[in-house]
Structure formats: structure tokens, C-alpha cells
Amino acid sequence: MSTFGFIEYNDASPEVRAVYDDIMATRKTDSISNFWNAIAHDPELLKRTWEDTKQIMAPGALDAVVKELIYVAVSVTNGCPYCVAAHTVSARKKGMSDEMFHEMMSVVGMANENNRLVNGYQVEIDEQFKTPLK
Amino acid sequence: MSTFGFIEYNDASPEVRAVYDDIMATRKTDSISNFWNAIAHDPELLKRTWEDTKQIMAPGALDAVVKELIYVAVSVTNGCPYCVAAHTVSARKKGMSDEMFHEMMSVVGMANENNRLVNGYQVEIDEQFKTPLK
Amino acid sequence: MSTFGFIEYNDASPEVRAVYDDIMATRKTDSISNFWNAIAHDPELLKRTWEDTKQIMAPGALDAVVKELIYVAVSVTNGCPYCVAAHTVSARKKGMSDEMFHEMMSVVGMANENNRLVNGYQVEIDEQFKTPLK
Amino acid sequence: MSTFGFIEYNDASPEVRAVYDDIMATRKTDSISNFWNAIAHDPELLKRTWEDTKQIMAPGALDAVVKELIYVAVSVTNGCPYCVAAHTVSARKKGMSDEMFHEMMSVVGMANENNRLVNGYQVEIDEQFKTPLK
Amino acid sequence: MSTFGFIEYNDASPEVRAVYDDIMATRKTDSISNFWNAIAHDPELLKRTWEDTKQIMAPGALDAVVKELIYVAVSVTNGCPYCVAAHTVSARKKGMSDEMFHEMMSVVGMANENNRLVNGYQVEIDEQFKTPLK
Amino acid sequence: MSTFGFIEYNDASPEVRAVYDDIMATRKTDSISNFWNAIAHDPELLKRTWEDTKQIMAPGALDAVVKELIYVAVSVTNGCPYCVAAHTVSARKKGMSDEMFHEMMSVVGMANENNRLVNGYQVEIDEQFKTPLK
Numbered sequence: 001m002s003t004f005g006f007i008e009y010n011d012a013s014p015e016v017r018a019v020y021d022d023i024m025a026t027r028k029t030d031s032i033s034n035f036w037n038a039i040a041h042d043p044e045l046l047k048r049t050w051e052d053t054k055q056i057m058a059p060g061a062l063d064a065v066v067k068e069l070i071y072v073a074v075s076v077t078n079g080c081p082y083c084v085a086a087h088t089v090s091a092r093k094k095g096m097s098d099e100m101f102h103e104m105m106s107v108v109g110m111a112n113e114n115n116r117l118v119n120g121y122q123v124e125i126d127e128q129f130k131t132p133l134k
Numbered sequence: 135m136s137t138f139g140f141i142e143y144n145d146a147s148p149e150v151r152a153v154y155d156d157i158m159a160t161r162k163t164d165s166i167s168n169f170w171n172a173i174a175h176d177p178e179l180l181k182r183t184w185e186d187t188k189q190i191m192a193p194g195a196l197d198a199v200v201k202e203l204i205y206v207a208v209s210v211t212n213g214c215p216y217c218v219a220a221h222t223v224s225a226r227k228k229g230m231s232d233e234m235f236h237e238m239m240s241v242v243g244m245a246n247e248n249n250r251l252v253n254g255y256q257v258e259i260d261e262q263f264k265t266p267l268k
Numbered sequence: 269m270s271t272f273g274f275i276e277y278n279d280a281s282p283e284v285r286a287v288y289d290d291i292m293a294t295r296k297t298d299s300i301s302n303f304w305n306a307i308a309h310d311p312e313l314l315k316r317t318w319e320d321t322k323q324i325m326a327p328g329a330l331d332a333v334v335k336e337l338i339y340v341a342v343s344v345t346n347g348c349p350y351c352v353a354a355h356t357v358s359a360r361k362k363g364m365s366d367e368m369f370h371e372m373m374s375v376v377g378m379a380n381e382n383n384r385l386v387n388g389y390q391v392e393i394d395e396q397f398k399t400p401l402k
Numbered sequence: 403m404s405t406f407g408f409i410e411y412n413d414a415s416p417e418v419r420a421v422y423d424d425i426m427a428t429r430k431t432d433s434i435s436n437f438w439n440a441i442a443h444d445p446e447l448l449k450r451t452w453e454d455t456k457q458i459m460a461p462g463a464l465d466a467v468v469k470e471l472i473y474v475a476v477s478v479t480n481g482c483p484y485c486v487a488a489h490t491v492s493a494r495k496k497g498m499s500d501e502m503f504h505e506m507m508s509v510v511g512m513a514n515e516n517n518r519l520v521n522g523y524q525v526e527i528d529e530q531f532k533t534p535l536k
Numbered sequence: 537m538s539t540f541g542f543i544e545y546n547d548a549s550p551e552v553r554a555v556y557d558d559i560m561a562t563r564k565t566d567s568i569s570n571f572w573n574a575i576a577h578d579p580e581l582l583k584r585t586w587e588d589t590k591q592i593m594a595p596g597a598l599d600a601v602v603k604e605l606i607y608v609a610v611s612v613t614n615g616c617p618y619c620v621a622a623h624t625v626s627a628r629k630k631g632m633s634d635e636m637f638h639e640m641m642s643v644v645g646m647a648n649e650n651n652r653l654v655n656g657y658q659v660e661i662d663e664q665f666k667t668p669l670k
Numbered sequence: 671m672s673t674f675g676f677i678e679y680n681d682a683s684p685e686v687r688a689v690y691d692d693i694m695a696t697r698k699t700d701s702i703s704n705f706w707n708a709i710a711h712d713p714e715l716l717k718r719t720w721e722d723t724k725q726i727m728a729p730g731a732l733d734a735v736v737k738e739l740i741y742v743a744v745s746v747t748n749g750c751p752y753c754v755a756a757h758t759v760s761a762r763k764k765g766m767s768d769e770m771f772h773e774m775m776s777v778v779g780m781a782n783e784n785n786r787l788v789n790g791y792q793v794e795i796d797e798q799f800k801t802p803l804k
């Protein structure tokens with residue numbers, strides 16, 4: 001299911017195919033996941049989203065696997081089943097061990113809990129946390 | 135401000151002081167932040183939260199700084215100003231560079247965006263993402 | 269599936285039937301969607317929710333289709349699959365083009381991203397944004 | 403306040419200044435709001451965010467004011483005080499009347515309520531809402 | 537601060553005053569809180585919101601204090617500082633003890649944590665939880 | 671489905687079995703729900719989560735059924751289908767009537783709505799709500 005159905009490679013415009021080709025080349029795979037097939041109904045969105053993803057998820061000061069773990073942490077917090085499923089697999093491909101997953105999940109669980117403790121106990125920000133980072 | 139005000143060290147019960155002492159010893163500091171002073175009104179909550187924090191945030195398969203980054207990512211997603219301020223400072227103390235912060239934030243921004251694209255385009259989970267990790 | 273099952277027209281009390289009749293008359297349809305059949309277990313909730321919906325979603329200073337788009341935008345942000353599916357169909361019936369859907373989704377994606385950039389970079393509100401609207 | 407402080411025009415690199423210049427020219431103003439001054443610490447993020455904003459918020463199948471209303475609706479749902487304040491002012495500048503604001507808010511309130519009724523009464527999606535839009 | 541400023545009693549229309557009068561009579565107080573003064577710019581919204589609040593928050597199968605605790609739990613989860621502050625005070629007036637507050641908060645913290653464990657470990661619903669309540 | 675599959679009693683380590691045994695004894699049942707079977711892949715998480723649950727959900731200043739209602743209210747607000755399904759059944763077992771469920775849901779719906787009215791009308795906290803509870 002998808003709002004407008006999926007656009008398969010063979011039915012895609014040249015513009016959409018170019019993005020699909022780049023996805024497959026970058027990821028060294030010959031299939032395109034449902035996410036891209038669904039948003040391809042808006043070729044501009046497809047292109048922008050893919051280019052941003054490619055740039056942002058590439059290794060930099062943070063390892064690629066750390067970036068995937070952060071992505072999963074956000075998706076778990078928001079409750080997006082597709083995103084959790086897809087990026088847990090991506091994280092695995094990029095080297096996530098079981099132990100790394102478990103530790104990430106414990107942090108996510110506790111942060112979600114503590115965020116609410118702060119809200120409920122109405123904790124004011126300490127002066128020491130207000131100075132900009134140097 | 136805090137729902138019940140803050141419990142300072144000098145006014146704390148021995149039970150609460152023991153937790154404060156462990157926080158200061160573990161973090162090598164001589165002050166207690168507002169969060170702990172606010173939840174100390176429920177000594178059981180204080181104890182449980184501190185013990186969980188101490189265990190979960192310690193380095194393991196993930197570095198301490200990666201854990202702090204994940205904590206910030208969750209807090210940013212939920213919109214908890216106190217938590218973002220406090221844990222950005224913690225992350226810095228544990229070695230977060232400016233570049234690491236920026237990369238984390240770009241992933242968080244994009245994940246929040248893509249989570250909604252998935253919701254709005256109603257993307258069904260691919261079969262390949264449904265198999266349990268091995 | 270539904271917490272208490274569905275209350276079909278033929279099994280409904282006169283009070284519930286009156287609401288069902290008004291829904292079908294207002295929407296020019298002869299069926300009632302699962303949402304109403306599920307909340308009919310609380311007849312007061314059913315009546316209040318339908319009356320509010322009828323009043324709020326009617327065209328006013330905003331077109332009916334714009335109201336549906338805003339409804340979908342909220343549902344996408346919260347991650348409510350039922351609500352996204354149902355109101356995307358409603359928006360279509362009220363004149364939403366593919367292009368309108370795509371543009372709404374791009375705004376929703378970006379707003380969700382930028383909301384988090386603001387949270388993470390801890391941006392203080394500009395004085396110019398604090399004056400009440402005239 | 404901001405995580406790294408603000409980058410003012412006079413202290414900005416040529417790369418950042420170019421974005422600031424384009425913001426001021428596009429918006430016909432001579433000041434830059436805190437959001438841009440805060441994220442300018444990551445020039446790539448600044449550039450990408452501005453270019454996306456400029457493209458996405460421009461009038462298309464949806465009016466510019468409708469796009470701003472959708473942006474506010476998302477920010478209200480997420481609870482981002484800065485974003486609500488800034489984009490309510492933007493919406494006003496693009497023609498939002500008091501009445502439009504009130505109607506948008508009533509839809510946002512009701513959608514947030516109904517999203518939870520659906521979650522709590524565990525309402526299954528009707529078959530009629532599962533067919534892709536034609 | 538408020539988007540349109542506050543409408544004080546003396547400046548209110550008869551329609552708005554009638555709601556203010558009912559709020560003060562029902563709550564046995566002679567002041568109106570900022571929430572009502574802010575939404576009074578939309579008299580229909582004011583009237584609908586007050587009537588719903590009055591009806592929904594009245595004691596029924598659940599005590600008034602339990603309803604306030606549930607209200608606070610939702611507001612804490614969403615992160616609405618105004619709502620947490622106002623309804624914590626309301627709960628207190630209706631009989632909430634410190635102990636009740638602490639227990640509510642521990643449940644809220646744990647539920648927020650466990651919701652994410654479920655999301656992250658992608659736990660499928662047990663058959664035994666799918667049968668409608670009898 | 672679950673990220674790592676389920677750990678059944680017969681395949682569990684002694685450490686995991688001890689937790690399973692305590693769950694079954696405490697709840698007077700001979701089965702373990704999917705949640706525990708899924709998180710058992712991290713035995714420390716399983717143990718900590720179960721011990722916290724057991725302690726926090728036990729009757730105290732609040733009845734066990736009130737605690738379950740608060741748990742459901744949070745899960746409904748966050749949109750966690752598993753959690754809503756499981757804890758609605760738990761609440762029923764602990765004495766929740768239909769009427770109690772309906773009243774809880776009306777509060778949850780309204781609180782979610784009003785939280786957003788506060789966000790959108792940018793309502794400042796009244797001085798009277800800022801004093802710590804005595």
C-alpha cells in the first residue's frame with residue numbers, strides 16, 4: 001500500500017530512473033525499496049530526498065553506523081514502523097552488532113523517560129547549561 | 135522553578151545524600167544539577183533514575199559520546215529544552231566536536247522529515263525488512 | 269479490529285442512529301466509516317465529535333480542501349495511519365489535486381525537520397516575533 | 403541563547419553571507435532572524451535549509467499563505483514555540499486573517515483529539531480508504 | 537505573551553463574558569486564567585472548549601482528581617509547559633497528594649520508555665490482545 | 671514479528687527464565703507476552719524493565735486500575751498500538767469498566783486538543799501556576 005501506488009523502474013520517467021540508478025549504484029544493490037517507489041510520484045521530492053540522504057548519511061566526523069543508529073533512535077521515538085524496520089537493516093549492513101542495538105535502545109528508552117520527568121517536575125535550566133559551547 | 139522546589143544537599147535525607155554523593159563522585163564534580171534536585175522529592179525515583187543512568191550511559195559497545203549524541207537526538211525530537219541543554223554540555227565534556235554535533239543534527243532533521251514522508255505516502259514495509267536480524 | 273467492536277446501524281440505539289443519519293445526509297453517502305462505528309460505544313463522545321467535526325470542517329475563511337490538508341498534515345506529523353488514510357480520501361473528494369498533496373507533504377516534511385533544528389540549536393525567539401498580531 | 407551563539411552578518415564567511423544576502427533579497431528585509439544566525443555554524447546545513455525553504459514555501463498549487471498555515475499547524479502539533487511564533491508572523495505577512503488563524507487552530511485541535519480517539523479505540527482502516535488515489 | 541494578547545473581562549463581549557462568568561461560578565474563583573483570555577479571540581472556540589472541559593472533567597466513573605492526573609500525564613508526554621503547570625495546580629486543588637503525583641509520574645516515565653522499547657524491538661501484537669473487550 | 675525474533679521459555683537462559691517465572695507468578699498466568707519475549711534478547715533490559723514495571727504498577731497511593739489507565743493514556747498519546755492493546759486488556763483485568771475507559775479517552779482527547787490550543791495561541795504561564803506546590 002502507498003497513497004499513489006509504487007512507480008517501478010520500468011514505468012519511471014528518465015528523471016526518476018536517474019535517481020533510481022544512483023541509489024542502486026551507491027548502495028550496490030539491484031532493487032529499490034518501497035520508500036523511493038512511493039515518493040517518486042513527486043520527482044522533485046525524490047531527487048531532493050535522495051541527494052540529502054546520500055550526503056548526510058555518508059561517513060564524516062561520525063561513522064556511518066553511528067548515523068544509522070541515530071536515525072533509528074529518532075524513528076523509534078516518533079513511532080515510524082517502516083523507518084525502524086528499514087534503518088535497523090541498514091544499520092546492520094553498516095556493522096551494527098546486537099550489543100550496539102541493545103545499548104542504543106536502552107539510551108532511547110531512558111531519554112524518553114527522563115524527558116518526561118523533566119516536563120512533569122518542571123525543571124528549570126541550570127545557568128551552567130546556558131552558556132554557548134566554546 | 136520546579137513543581138516542588140529543589141532539595142539542596144544540606145536539606146537532603148541520608149538516602150538522598152547518598153545518591154548525590156555518588157553522582158558527584160562519578161561525575162567528578164561538586165555540584166548537583168536541577169534535574170536531580172527536583173526529582174529528589176521522590177527518593178525512590180531519584181535512586182532508580184540515577185542507577186539506570188549510570189549503568190546505561192557508561193561506555194560499552196558504544197562510546198560514551200555516541201550515547202550522549204543519541205540522548206540529545208531523542209531530546210531534540212521530543213522537544214525537551216532542559217534535556218537538550220544539559221546533554222549537549224555532557225556530550226561536549228565526553229568529546230563531542232562541533233562537527234559531530236552538526237552531523238548528528240543533520241541526521242535528526244532528516245529522519246524527522248523522512249518519518250513523515252513515510253507516514254504521508256503511507257509506505258508499506260518491504261518484505262526484505264521483515265526478517266529478524268541474524 | 270476496535271476496542272469494543274463496531275456498532276452497526278441496525279444494532280444502534282435511536283440516539284446513535286440519529287448521528288449516523290446526520291453523517292450520511294451531510295456527506296451524501298450511505299455508509300458509516302469505522303471511526304464512527306467504534307466510538308459509538310460512547311454515545312456522548314460520538315455526538316460531540318460529530319458536531320464539532322461538522323462545524324469545524326465546513327468551509328469558512330478557509331476552503332474545505334485546505335482544512336482537510338491541515339488535518340492530514342497533523343495526522344502525518346503524529347503518525348496516525350487511520351487518520352492519514354481517511355482524510356487523504358476526504359481531501360481528494362473535496363478537490364485535492366496530486367500537486368496539492370505533494371506540496372503539502374513537502375511543507376510537512378520540512379516543518380518537521382526545521383522544528384528539530386530549532387530545538388537542537390536552541391534558538392531563542394526574536395523580539396520581532398513576540399509582539400501580538402494586530 | 404543558541405547552542406553556539408549567533409553568527410552576525412559582519413562576522414560571517416563569504417559563503418554564509420551569500421545565503422544571508424539571498425534571504426534578505428527574497429524576503430525584502432534587511433535583517434536575518436535568529437534561526438539562520440544559529441544554524442550558520444554549519445554552512446552546509448544553512449545553505450541546504452535555505453534553498454529547500456525557498457523552493458518549498460513558494461506559491462504553487464497551494465498559496466503561500468496556505469503553506470504557512472500548514473507550517474504553523476505542524477509546529478503547533480510538535481510544540482515548537484520558536485517555530486509557531488516565527489511562522490505565525492510569516493503567515494500574517496502573506497495575508498493570513500484572524501479568521502483564517504482561528505479556523506486553522508480549530509482543525510489542528512480537533513485533528514489532535516481525533517488522532518488519539520482512533521489510537522485509543524484501536525480503529526482498523528476501512529477497505530474503502532486503502533485503495534491508492536487515482 | 538499570547539498570539540493576539542489577552543481579552544480581559546472588562547473588554548469582553550457579552551458572549552465572552554457569559555463564558556467567563558460560568559468559569560468563575562463553576563470554579564468558585566474570581567479570576568480567569570490566561571488560557572481562556574487568549575482563546576477568547578475566537579468566541580466559538582472559547583465556548584466549545586469550556587463546555588467540553590466542564591462536562592469531561594466533572595466526576596463520573598472516574599474521580600475528578602484522577603481525570604486531572606490523566607490530563608497532566610498527557611501534557612507531560614506532549615511537553616506542554618503551560619498545561620503541566622496549570623493542571624498540576626488543578627489536581628492539587630482536587631485532592632492530589634505528593635505521593636499521587638510521584639506515582640503518576642513514575643507510570644508516565646515508564647510508559648514513555650516502554651512505548652519506545654516496543655517500537656524499537658518491533659513487537660507484534662499478541663493474539664490474546666486482539667479480541668474486543670466484552 | 672520482532673527485531674530479533676522471540677525467546678521462548680524453553681530456549682531461554684536461566685537468567686531469562688528467572689524473570690519469566692517471576693512474571694508468571696506475579697500475574698498468575700502461564701504465558702509470557704510478546705513484549706517480554708522480544709526484549710529478552712537483552713537480559714539486562716528484560717530484568718530492569720520487569721523489576722521497574724512490577725514496582726511502579728503495584729497499587730499505592732493510586733489504585734492499580736488508575737495506573738493502567740494512565741499507562742493507556744500515555745500510549746494513546748504517543749500512538750503505540752501494541753501498548754494500547756496490551757494495557758487496555760490489563761486495565762480490564764484490574765477492574766476497568768467501559769465507562770471508565772470512555773471517560774479516560776475523553777480526557778485524553780481533550781488534553782491533546784488543549785495542549786495544541788496553548789501552543790498555537792502561545793499562552794504564557796500565569797503567575798499563580800508558578801509557585802511550587804506546598
